[in-house]
Amino acid sequence: MTETSPPSSGKLAEIFAKMNMGELPELPAMSHNVQELIALTHSSQSAGYELSKVILKDYSLTNKVLQVVNSAFYSLGRPVNSISRAVTIIGFDAVRDLATGIALFEDFVKNGVEKEGISKLLTRSFLSALQARDLAVEKNLNIVPEEAFICALLHNLGKIIVCIYMPEISREIEEKVAGGMSEDAATRQILEGLTFDQIGVEVATFWNLSDKVCAAMNPNPS
Template identity: 25%
Template structure:
């Protein structure tokens, strides 16, 4: 009887979590539209400017990045049109995604023992690592791995907000049995933060490939099924192992042989990606300048 009651309670808890997804503020529509324009061969940068010029926060971030020491411009850029021309499409995508994601990734996850800075740094670290892996592998659209990796832990935010004492139960299981959080989540809830993140991104109408990569990134049976999922999984493993925004958990993450085989990465290629990822992580952290205190 107690076991049945416990299962019923877990199911009801998980059901409430799914119900609350509709309460999470939706991903900014202006960013979704701007990303679509950047992918539209018929659209122009003038179309992008016309859309973004009315969003003060995004315009300010674009101008701030353009005027950073990274670009070393002889004079300050004060208008969006010039900034967009100087940045180029890939950098614009990144600034849009980072600006739009900041509200979701700038609060501490107490249930997971993560500060806001750690959460944000891990998201940035995964994103730049995924982009570098995609480039090394010749993936056609490096912006997709970047986006998937930046948003891969959204499910943790939802669980941290709504699970309360059940999340403490998960955390105790992690400490007692030295499990990764995703395994403990499955044991307690019957789902993990990757499943929750998938559902949230699906509701926000993100491309199916991004949703699938977020869903698969902890599941060895699933993340070897397609390149984007494999890149997402490997970028997360590398970011954790390299200490990008996390601590004390790296020993639980190893690169499975079939994951490296799926991507066709040699040891030399992997070492090169790791070195470039660390450089890109520190550069992005300084350049973006949005990491919460």
């Protein structure tokens, strides 16, 4: 996947501008770990090594990534005890997306402006991710369990981004939904035709997340 430039106009550009911590330092910044993970691409022979090196800088992140990998691959009969081994088994993109998702969620929890709202969103997303992973294993679906996990985890990325960086708009959408309007209609009305799914896809694409993660957010893939 190639890197893209952020949108230059409209509400989407406003969201990207608010995510640019150099311009708006009062808003929560992504951790250095997340920035490094987003910058990594599978474009060199040393990509797996570089990915392992970034993840291993964070002991907590390393443990969480290995925990998810091992819980999904328990049927192998042997533990996956290193990040490099995880890359070998499930691939660069799956490990990178998984690590990025976990690290992002930690940042979201730590930096969320709307603490209660963001906590509910993250909890719902994490439970959905666990369920998706378990279904992939139990039903023997044609999808790597980690990919099911990360796709479900980041399915609501657009909504999470709006909740964190545009809390007043998030509240306005919630009020319209409480008044009987569908979330999709309310979001389109307030965000100039945009939906949470579209925002999520744009952000995930800009962050160089895998095509599968982006496709999981898109209700109408081409």
